[in-house]
Amino acid sequence: MEFNFADRMSDLKGSAIREIFKVIAQPDIISFAGGVPSPDTYPVDALNEISQRLLVGNAAAYLNYGVTNGYPPLIEILKERLTKQGVVKDSDEMMITTGGQQGIDLAAKSILNKGDGLVCENPSFIGALNSFRTYEAELFGVTLQNDGLDVDEFKKTIKENKNIKIAYIIPTFQNPGGVTTSLEKRKKILEICKANGIIIIEDNPYGELRFKGEDVPTIKSLDTDGDTVIYVGSLSKVLSPGMRIGFVVANSKIIGKMEILKQVNDVHTNQFAQALAYEWLKNYDFEEHLEKARLLYKHKCELMLKTMDETFPEFVTYTRPEGGLFILCTINKEGIDSAEVVKACIDKKVAFVPGFTFMVDMTKTSNMFRLNYSTMSDEKIVEGIKILAGVLKTL
Ligand SMILES: Cc1ncc(COP(=O)(O)O)c(C=O)c1O
Known part of the structure; x- marks a missing residue:
């Protein structure tokens, strides 16, 4: 049947992040794609x-x-x-x-x-x-x-x-x-x-x-x-x-x-x-809970940044957050589409989110991508960033 949807649906695409979630459900994926707290912080x-x-x-x-x-x-x-x-x-x-x-x-x-x-x-x-x-x-x-x-x-x-x-x-x-x-x-x-x-x-x-x-x-x-x-x-x-x-x-x-x-x-x-x-x-002690989470994210963020500093090529720049869960990277090279970089990395079992999904105009390609540092173990942060750096160096 030809469904006659409302006009408002015509420009809407599902969140690419949700799409990536399907990929990261695989157990062997190193995911920097999510935007969630570390499961270790849940007060179970x-x-x-x-x-x-x-x-x-x-x-x-x-x-x-x-x-x-x-x-x-x-x-x-x-x-x-x-x-x-x-x-x-x-x-x-x-x-x-x-x-x-x-x-x-x-x-x-x-x-x-x-x-x-x-x-x-x-x-x-x-x-x-x-x-x-x-x-x-x-x-x-x-x-x-x-x-x-x-x-x-x-x-x-x-x-x-x-x-x-x-x-x-x-x-x-x-x-x-x-x-x-x-x-x-x-x-x-x-x-x-x-x-x-x-x-x-x-x-x-x-x-x-x-x-x-x-x-x-x-x-x-x-x-x-x-x-x-x-x-x-x-x-x-x-x-x-x-x-x-x-x-x-x-x-x-x-x-x-x-x-x-x-x-x-x-x-x-x-x-x-x-x-x-x-x-x-x-x-329960909300302040203590927050303090633990902050310390954890500080450590993970610093580890990710340090590994990026050591391995990323010079043409990739990135933000240095003082809190929250994300680092935004920019590939400063003509004609690069970060969605292609994401695809190449997913083949190597590393996932993150391409920049176009965050743009007001999603039809254009983007040279940015977002990394999350809150959920992966230290070992996986280092391993995943090294794999990503390897892909970036081939650009
Ligand atoms: C900037 C921002 N606002 C709002 C939300 C919505 O979060 P929730 O609906 O889980 O409170 C998110 C979730 O990722 C977010 O990043």
């Missing part, structure tokens, strides 16, 4: 203890429907943490979402009409870009530099495109860039957006994973006298992605609209997972 014993306690204690409360905006104790405990970080203001509400992905999606859905403009870093997070594409937004990518997007280009893009309603920014340990937007640039981005009535979606799933350098205030916390920023966070990278717990903080009017959308989307986020997350945050 603690979650087992809490699960038993919840189910024996008052199972009906957690197996029943819950309220759309989230499990109230979880909202309270997260709000407390984010208030200390300056993210939550008096006029704000918080809603629990099914991962940060849903927060981004519902924020976009509540604001974007077909043909509205959205400006973002280029490259950017594919899950968000695909969400914006489903709302048939016009996407404008701004060059990503080592200290965040190019502010002059950002300003010019906004000046020339009056349809822009949203700026989607990942200022801390960007995906795929691994870079962090400087304080100066954060202030400028906020100022430009305020002056032009543009809402910022600040996506910050990696912010708690700093293993080097100084914290930079979130854009949300800099917005002391306005409601310009919708802040999206997640427990995926600091607890478990499979539990699907994210959260959004924004002006109560925005959260009110998003709540209506969530009702028709999934009613509420998994009640049992929310209760698990709450009990874990309340009864």
Whole structure:
């Protein structure tokens, strides 16, 4: 049968990362493709203890429907943490979402009409870009530099495109860039957006994973006298992605609209997972957990960078992250398509993600690729990087 799909599906391709996941399911693959925490950080014993306690204690409360905006104790405990970080203001509400992905999606859905403009870093997070594409937004990518997007280009893009309603920014340990937007640039981005009535979606799933350098205030916390920023966070990278717990903080009017959308989307986020997350945050040491994860990622990131420094050819440059999970590499040679490099490496059992998947215009080839360092053992990091270096040297 000839299926007559909606127009919005015509430009949508499945995430290449998900495609690569099919390859990396093979046991002998060295994968730098994912974007997940090290499985060694999952607090399995603690979650087992809490699960038993919840189910024996008052199972009906957690197996029943819950309220759309989230499990109230979880909202309270997260709000407390984010208030200390300056993210939550008096006029704000918080809603629990099914991962940060849903927060981004519902924020976009509540604001974007077909043909509205959205400006973002280029490259950017594919899950968000695909969400914006489903709302048939016009996407404008701004060059990503080592200290965040190019502010002059950002300003010019906004000046020339009056349809822009949203700026989607990942200022801390960007995906795929691994870079962090400087304080100066954060202030400028906020100022430009305020002056032009543009809402910022600040996506910050990696912010708690700093293993080097100084914290930079979130854009949300800099917005002391306005409601310009919708802040999206997640427990995926600091607890478990499979539990699907994210959260959004924004002006109560925005959260009110998003709540209506969530009702028709999934009613509420998994009640049992929310209760698990709450009990874990309340009864276990989140700081200690984060500190362990940070130390692990610092070690893995440094090992990967050291091996790259020793083996990569000079025409390949890369970012040096101070946190998060990714290093972005650029092949500085004419006519190189990083997708071809990925293919050649997959044949040698090493996987990572080609740059085109992160670009606003996915039809062009890219000379970039993203490496993740959080999940492989030290031995596999060294072995995989050496294999990749060997392929790069043949270019
Ligand atoms: C920048 C960014 N935002 C949001 C997400 C969504 O994560 P989740 O839906 O698991 O919270 C991811 C996941 O990779 C991400 O990299």
